[in-house]
Amino acid sequence: MLKVVRADLHIHTCLSPCADLSMSPRRIAAQAKEKSIEIIGISDHNSAENVPALIEAARPYSIKVIPGIEVTTKEEVHLLALFANLELAINFQEEIYTHLPGENDPNLFGWQIVANEKDEVLDFNPRLLLGATTLSLEETIDLIHAGGGLVIASHIDREGFSLLGQLGFIPFGLPLDALEISPRLNFEEAKKRFNYDYPLVTFSDAHKLEEIGTVTTSLLVKDLVFEEIALAIKGQAGRRILN
Amino acid sequence: MLLQEIVRHLNLNIFTANLNLEVEVTGGYTSDLLSDVIANAQEGNLWITLQVHPNVVAVGKLKDLAGIILVNNRQPEEETRRKAEEENLPLLGTKENAFIISGKLYALLTQKT
Numbered sequence: 001m002l003k004v005v006r007a008d009l010h011i012h013t014c015l016s017p018c019a020d021l022s023m024s025p026r027r028i029a030a031q032a033k034e035k036s037i038e039i040i041g042i043s044d045h046n047s048a049e050n051v052p053a054l055i056e057a058a059r060p061y062s063i064k065v066i067p068g069i070e071v072t073t074k075e076e077v078h079l080l081a082l083f084a085n086l087e088l089a090i091n092f093q094e095e096i097y098t099h100l101p102g103e104n105d106p107n108l109f110g111w112q113i114v115a116n117e118k119d120e121v122l123d124f125n126p127r128l129l130l131g132a133t134t135l136s137l138e139e140t141i142d143l144i145h146a147g148g149g150l151v152i153a154s155h156i157d158r159e160g161f162s163l164l165g166q167l168g169f170i171p172f173g174l175p176l177d178a179l180e181i182s183p184r185l186n187f188e189e190a191k192k193r194f195n196y197d198y199p200l201v202t203f204s205d206a207h208k209l210e211e212i213g214t215v216t217t218s219l220l221v222k223d224l225v226f227e228e229i230a231l232a233i234k235g236q237a238g239r240r241i242l243n
Numbered sequence: 244m245l246l247q248e249i250v251r252h253l254n255l256n257i258f259t260a261n262l263n264l265e266v267e268v269t270g271g272y273t274s275d276l277l278s279d280v281i282a283n284a285q286e287g288n289l290w291i292t293l294q295v296h297p298n299v300v301a302v303g304k305l306k307d308l309a310g311i312i313l314v315n316n317r318q319p320e321e322e323t324r325r326k327a328e329e330e331n332l333p334l335l336g337t338k339e340n341a342f343i344i345s346g347k348l349y350a351l352l353t354q355k356t
Contacts, residue, residue, distance in 0.1 A: 075296050076275075136320065137296065159278060167298040168277030 004242060005224060006216045008032070009041030009066055010080055010154065010180060010203035013050040017110030017130050019207040024119040025050060025057035027209055033061040035213035039224060041203070043068035043080055045129045046096050048089040049114045055086065056117035064224040069093060070154060072132045073140045078154035078161045080180060081144040084226040092147040099135050102128030137167070141175055150230055151175070153198075155182035155205055157190060170196065178233050180205075183215045187243060199233055199241060218242040244268055244352060246309050246333060249289065252351055253344065255312060256336035258319050259327045266333075268309045270352060273345045277302050284308060289348065291341050295319045300326040300334075310334070312348075314341045 012019040013028060032040050040063060042054045051067040058065050067089035068082040083089040103126055104112055112125040135143065144151045156179045159165040163179075170176075178199040181190040187202045194200060206212040220240050221228035232239035247264040250257065257264075269287030274280050275294050284290060286307040292299060293314050300323060303311050310333035313319060319327070319334055327334040337344050 075294060159276065165276055165278045166294075167296055168281050168302050169298065171296075171298060 002220050002222055002238065004218050004220055005038040006036060006213075006218055007039040007041070007229065008035075008037050008204050008206070008213050008216045009039065009068065009082060009152075009201070009229075010043050010070070011040055011206045011212055012044055012070075013042060013054065014111070014113040014115060015044040015047055015050040015125060015129070016207065017104060017106070017112050018045075019110075020209065021111065021113070022209050023207070024113075024115050025053040025117050026119045028054065028212065029057040029061055029063060031209050031212045032058070032063050037063065037213050037216060039064045039066060039219075039229065040212075041066040041068045041080070041082055043070040043082070045070050046072060046093075046100055046131075046133065047112075047125060047127070047129050048086075048093045049125060051086055051089055053115050053117045066226060066229065069096065071096060071135075071140050071144070072130075072161070073137045074132055074134055075137055075166050076132050076161055077137055077163050077166045079137075079140055079144070079163075080150075080152040080154050081147075082150045082152070082226075084148060088148050092144065092149060095143060095147070096133060096135075097127065099133040100127055100129075100131060101134065102131045104128050104130070137163070137171075138174075145175065150177045150233065152178045152180050152201065152233075154180050155184075156194060157181050157185040170198075177230075181215075183211075187215065199235060201233060201241060202243070246289070249348065249351060250335060253337065253347055258313075258324050258334040258336055259332070262328065262331055262333050264310075264333055266309050268352070271345060271348045272308075273341050281305065291345055291348070293317055293341065295323055297322045297326050299323060300330055300332055303327075303332045304330050308332070312337055312344060314339060314344055
């Protein structure tokens with residue numbers, strides 16, 4: 001029996017230097033519950049270090065956490081990489097770290113807080129998470145797929161850091177799994193404007209608590225598991241995107 | 244001014260073999276957002292950028308640009324170089340950054356002859 005679930009698969013935490021410091025694991029989980037979101041994707045810039053805390057913080061609410069990373073390619077295109085489990089996300093993160101130069105300056109870019117599920121500070125990530133990796137668009141997509149992940153081009157309706165903004169058009173045959181529309185553009189309008197052979201999804205790209213769930217994508221799935229979510233996004237086996 | 248003269252004056256590397264450089268350059272455009280180049284570059288412009296993705300060739304052809312200068316000693320991806328040759332779009336390079344090479348090109352194109 002299939003059911004409809006609401007997903008917001010693009011949420012930053014206090015690990016992203018550009019995100020609000022109030023984006024702590026417990027508060028994010030509570031806010032997602034408040035907004036009746038059943039699946040959240042945690043996708044900080046070039047890192048997945050707050051995913052473990054989110055998985056724990058969301059457990060009491062029975063919210064499914066999809067481990068993710070928003071990767072910055074060398075062309076400064078943002079790609080959302082989503083994985084079936086923490087281990088795959090961490091493996092991918094380690095690969096990304098070997099291609100991510102620079103050190104963060106918290107006074108310039110913001111703090112990069114690694115937290116636990118009680119919202120306690122564990123560490124500060126020293127890397128330049130806001131920087132670009134040295135991986136090309138195609139190399140990054142191949143790495144995500146090789147690591148078992150889904151690839152979604154982030155906020156294609158925005159000029160900065162988007163596939164269309166940075167590279168002008170989508171290279172022919174690029175093996176993306178979906179394109180994401182930001183909350184800035186009405187989703188119905190987006191469907192008319194971006195008529196590509198890729199599924200369209202819309203997520204909040206929340207950097208502040210109140211932004212969580214401002215837009216969501218409804219998915220028709222059997223269970224709250226990654227494999228079902230992937231099927232729905234790809235529109236396979238009767239699973240599909242509903243909005 | 245012809246692209247050939249600009250290549251000589253600015254000491255540019257040529258990544259694309261056997262292409263005609265006797266094309267008129269109408270001006271320059273400096274940008275790394277390809278969507279911006281699509282919107283604002285003019286026909287015959289020489290485009291200065293650090294992007295080396297194959298999409299630069301398509302944008303260059305779309306806008307009928309005279310050529311592309313890659314800055315900071317950046318090497319084009321092999322696919323980019325191959326496409327540029329196929330599309331007959333000169334792909335050039337310089338060790339200078341975008342500011343310096345833009346200034347030099349501007350001076351060259353606006354000098355009194």
